Amino acid sequence: MRTEDISTELLTDVKDKLYVSWSDNDEQIKKIILRASKYIQLKITQELSFTPDSEEYELMLERCRYDWNNALDEFEKNYSSEILALIQSYALKDWRDNNVESTN
Template sequence: MLEDLKSRLRITWSEEDKDLENIINRSESYLSELTGATFDFEKEVWPKELLLERCRYVYNNAADEFEKNFAHELKRLILLVALGKVGTKVETVPGDV
C-alpha cells in the first residue's frame, strides 16, 4: 500500500515512509469505523481508491475537506458494505462502545 500511496503523491524518496505508513493506518481505521467493516485494501478496488484519496488529503493537511468532497463516494461505500458487496462487517459485542 505504501508504494501505491507514494505513486499517487509522486513521492520518490523514502524519508517520509514512516509518516506515510501512519497516515495509511489511520485512514484504514477511519474507513473501518465509518462503515463498520474491515477491508482487504490490496484486493478491493473501491475501498482502496477511497483509502488512497483520504491519505492524499491527510498528507496535504486537508483531512477536514475529505468527507465533504467525497460524501457521495463514502455513502456508496457504506451501502456496498450493508449489501455485503465489499468488506467484512465487524460484529459488535453488546456493551462495546
C-alpha cells in the same frame, strides 16, 4: 494493522499518489495509511481487505492524499457520496448474507 504490516506495494501506491519518490518520509506515510484505513474501517463497520482493485482501496488512497496535504477537513465533504455508496454496498452485502443464512 500496524506500520510493520503495511506492504511495500501499498506504500509504493500511496507514495505514487502523493508524488513522493524519496524514502525519508516512509514512516510518516505509513502512519497516514494507518489513519486512513482506520477511518474507512470505522465508516463501513466491517472487515475490509483494501485490495488494489477495491473501492475502499481507492478511497483510502484519496484519504492519504488529503492527509498528506493537510486537508482532511475537506475530505469527507468532497467524498461523501463515495463514502455513502461504499457503506450502502457493504450494508446490502451484509443483509444478503444474513438473509441467505436465515432461509437455510
